[in-house]
Amino acid sequence: MNYRVNEKGYYGDFGGAYIPEMLYPNIEDLRTCYLDIINSPIFQIEYQDLLKNYVGRPSPLYHAERLSKRYGATIYLKREDLNHTGAHKINNTIGQIILAERLGKKRIIAETGAGQHGVATATVCALKGLECVIYMGEVDIKRQAPNVARMKMMGATVIPATSGSKTLKDATNEAMRDWINNPVDTHYIIGSVVGPHPYPEMVSLFQSVISEETKTQLFSQTGSSQPDYVLACVGGGSNAMGMFYHFLDDENVQLIAAEAAGLGVNSGHSAATSILGREGVLHGSRTILMQTDDGQVIEPYSISAGLDYPGIGPQHAHLHKVKRVKYVAITDDEAMQACMLCSKLEGIIPAIETGHALAALENIAFKKTDVAVICLSGRGDKDLDTFMNYFKL
Numbered sequence: 001m002n003y004r005v006n007e008k009g010y011y012g013d014f015g016g017a018y019i020p021e022m023l024y025p026n027i028e029d030l031r032t033c034y035l036d037i038i039n040s041p042i043f044q045i046e047y048q049d050l051l052k053n054y055v056g057r058p059s060p061l062y063h064a065e066r067l068s069k070r071y072g073a074t075i076y077l078k079r080e081d082l083n084h085t086g087a088h089k090i091n092n093t094i095g096q097i098i099l100a101e102r103l104g105k106k107r108i109i110a111e112t113g114a115g116q117h118g119v120a121t122a123t124v125c126a127l128k129g130l131e132c133v134i135y136m137g138e139v140d141i142k143r144q145a146p147n148v149a150r151m152k153m154m155g156a157t158v159i160p161a162t163s164g165s166k167t168l169k170d171a172t173n174e175a176m177r178d179w180i181n182n183p184v185d186t187h188y189i190i191g192s193v194v195g196p197h198p199y200p201e202m203v204s205l206f207q208s209v210i211s212e213e214t215k216t217q218l219f220s221q222t223g224s225s226q227p228d229y230v231l232a233c234v235g236g237g238s239n240a241m242g243m244f245y246h247f248l249d250d251e252n253v254q255l256i257a258a259e260a261a262g263l264g265v266n267s268g269h270s271a272a273t274s275i276l277g278r279e280g281v282l283h284g285s286r287t288i289l290m291q292t293d294d295g296q297v298i299e300p301y302s303i304s305a306g307l308d309y310p311g312i313g314p315q316h317a318h319l320h321k322v323k324r325v326k327y328v329a330i331t332d333d334e335a336m337q338a339c340m341l342c343s344k345l346e347g348i349i350p351a352i353e354t355g356h357a358l359a360a361l362e363n364i365a366f367k368k369t370d371v372a373v374i375c376l377s378g379r380g381d382k383d384l385d386t387f388m389n390y391f392k393l
């Protein structure tokens with residue numbers, strides 16, 4: 001089975017570049033040169049140097065002894081929460097900012113929902129001294145004031161999206177419009193494995209450092225580079241693609257992706273795309289998305305802002321369809337309890353997004369000899385208000 005992208009930008013039935021004609025030159029420009037740039041020694045030297053000395057990689061692979069005891073298996077946490085800015089998103093923005101420089105771009109735009117990708121983008125723009133414009137829904141700007149402040153401190157301009165529901169999808173539309181109007185000097189940094197080809201492939205390449213390191217670290221700690229299970233949470237799907245990337249062809253490694261069920265899959269307040277979604281086009285690629293019978297996007301819901309997305313990346317749609325990855329739905333309550341358990345047993349407060357991956361451990365019938373690796377995609381500092389309200393702390 002082939003899980004990789006083909007030369008037309010498709011993963012099986014999914015992917016492609018469904019874009020307005022006016023965006024065609026931008027996307028075509030990127031598509032024709034991204035691999036040559038990324039594979040060039042000059043790019044790789046700078047990328048590896050920044051991952052090591054700025055982001056703090058390799059991130060540890062930590063044997064979580066008390067979680068292991070609790071679940072009756074050997075459990076490892078891949079600590080993306082220890083990266084600079086507190087999550088995996090920086091792996092992608094570091095890669096894309098170097099690419100933008102090589103392409104001669106002077107100005108960076110990005111969309112953001114909860115603000116995590118906006119912060120990771122503002123960070124690398126400050127690092128490189130490039131102009132940074134972040135589009136963010138007006139509603140999200142009010143909900144995520146600390147992240148807006150972070151972006152501003154690092155010199156970014158935050159522009160409110162005031163149309164529609166004033167959230168992520170509206171910010172995405174505004175960013176697209178900006179890019180159409182500024183095709184020559186501007187690079188658009190997309191924050192997950194979504195969007196038109198080559199974005200899903202490019203972002204998964206930048207995130208694949210997660211599974212590359214994991215294999216080496218696991219080998220030195222256990223004598224084998226292949227665990228029995230690999231788990232990650234899925235919003236758009238970038239930390240999961242990074243965590244799965246180098247395990248895709250190891251067919252005896254079971255890959256499990258945790259989606260947000262919100263208040264319950266059938267509650268009307270959910271983001272469990274692989275169960276509730278149907279095939280269609282979202283943000284420039286053919287994928288699975290939550291939509292009404294006449295094709296309107298359904299507003300998703302999750303307690304974690306990072307999983308609150310109505311689609312999944314096209315490669316995930318393919319991996320779901322061919323059953324290489326098992327997609328499970330985790331409710332708000334299950335994720336919150338898993339965050340509390342990890343905090344109490346390991347002294348690690350994870351992001352609520354990550355809590356969904358941790359909660360998926362509950363439903364696996366482990367053998368004592370099993371080894372499982374979980375992508376700890378981010379730290380929970382940003383979620384402290386939500387924890388305080390939920391647990392009445």
Ligand SMILES: *Cc1c(COP(=O)(O)O)cnc(C)c1O
Pocket residue numbers: 087088089116191192193233234235236237238239240306307351353354377378379
């Ligand atoms: C943004 C985010 C996610 C979800 O995004 P993916 O592209 O699905 O990885 C998950 N965890 C954390 C900590 C995040 O910030």
